[in-house]
Amino acid sequence: MSNPAVAQPIKDTLKTARKAALAKRWLPALLLPVVGLLAFLLFWQLAAGSIDTSLGKFPGPAQAVSQFSSLVDEHIAEQRKADAFYQRQEARNAERLAKDPDAKVTVRPYTGKPTFFKQILTSLYTVMTGFAIASLIAIPLGIVCGLSRPIYNAINPLIQVFKPVSPLAWLPLVTMVVSAVYTSADPLFAKSFVTSALTVALCCLWPTVINTTVGVANMDKDLLNVSRVLSLSPLSHVRRIVLPAAIPMIFTGLRLSLATGWMVLIAAEMLAQNPGLGKFIWDEFQNGSSNSLGRIMVAVIVIGLIGFVLDRLMLALQRRVSWDKNADLR
């Protein structure tokens, strides 16, 4: 039984108050990062102006932006060339077929220089493959280690020894093993891809194994007792109790793994000259033109942004699957 003449002004006041509260909460959240960013750009500009290298001045933000747009242009130009190449090839093949319907026509792929954006895709694809391989091994291994003390005691020393090994130490070994073992006339994946992905996987394993083990081993004992009273079979015990209970820790591990994997990949690509962003940087460095430093700067920023986005995606996934809605996930 509200009086509309009174209710309306109250509603309006409430609305403005809510808006003000919202602004109070969002303004700093948006403003502060922008302030930080501007300060950083200013610092970069000033610092860049005072560093001289053998390839000219260190690139500032403006050069980076212009290099980025030239990379975009190059990519578009390369795309056009590829399209033209395929059109010509198609026309030639059609002509040949018209003359002789039995003629053997081959479609050859375009082999231009991979552009910056191609290299990004290659790197993303490689890191995801390596990460997926690592996760498929690490999660089950972590669960087994967490459930069984003897197995943990057997495996833990190995984990502790292999964990601090740098990817660059693995790389020569992985390269040699891949070229020795992965020999097929018509390989499904390029050797360089397999090498990079395996190196990433080797370095991605440990954070997930360790965190999964901890998550499983530190499970609430009461939940274990619930499972024992219900007499769950070992399989449903793992599926219905252990796995969900360990999900938060598993994700912590996965996020660390993915971040490690992304760092490892760039280094591995640089060292092994395998296609990807690392090779792009290395090529630009060897190239040594006046644009090189600007382009490398663009690559550095893109690598950072991609790493950030990958982590945010994992976080979003974690929020979706995690039952612990009260946890402050960041």
Add this chain to the structure above:
Amino acid sequence: MNHTHLELTGVGISFPTDKGLFCALQNVNLKIDKGEFVSLIGHSGCGKSTVLNIVAGLYQASTGGVILDGKEVNSPGPERAVVFQNHSLLPWLTCYQNIELAVQQVFKGRKGKAEMREWIEHNLNLVHMTHARDKRPSEISGGMKQRIGIGRALAMQPKVLLMDEPFGALDALTRAHLQDSLMEIHADLGNTVIMITHDVDEAVLLSDRIVMMSNGPSATVGDILKVDLARPRERMALAHDPRYHEYRAAVLEFLYQRQRRPAA
């Protein structure tokens, strides 16, 4: 109805500790009839939970043993459902799913899908929690969690219901409410119940017999008090019943005179 249903004979248990074996329980003997409601009462740390865990099969007695319906108990099983002190619901499942997990496990192959759903809903209703069926444990109050824990245990249709201070963490009002629900359910279903409590009033109100435990180490059954009050019991009516006060006084006398809390 008068033959022994659950029997503890000479039960003792020792835990390995840094300072050698710690004998927590020694020579615990207890016979419980079908449908009986038994409370365990005693000072903190005397070994009540340990007794319950041995009956549940979660601990293995070092000496003696437990026999349920002529069979020795040596591993946990759903015919001895446990209501844990801190509810122990699976936090990633809703109330309904928590009960469902137990029902699926106990009745797989015996009940169809529709039957199971009906049975889960029946048990939710029994503990008055139908309204929160799709909520997660983190979204409901402590008393509601405890109810779901009881609902889950009842849904397993256990021969024996084991409850470790089920209402310990609740406020007096909620506790009284749940005690009433429990009496109703016990009257309806006639489960055998062993309940641990710290609360003398609760013990007298609910139990057929109160088992009073002596202090540890090497704790054992100190005394057993038979509570001969007619059921259904009504807490307001009991407040004026002299026998109720006698029972109460007897338990208090045991706890505070004969088994005075050892100076820590």
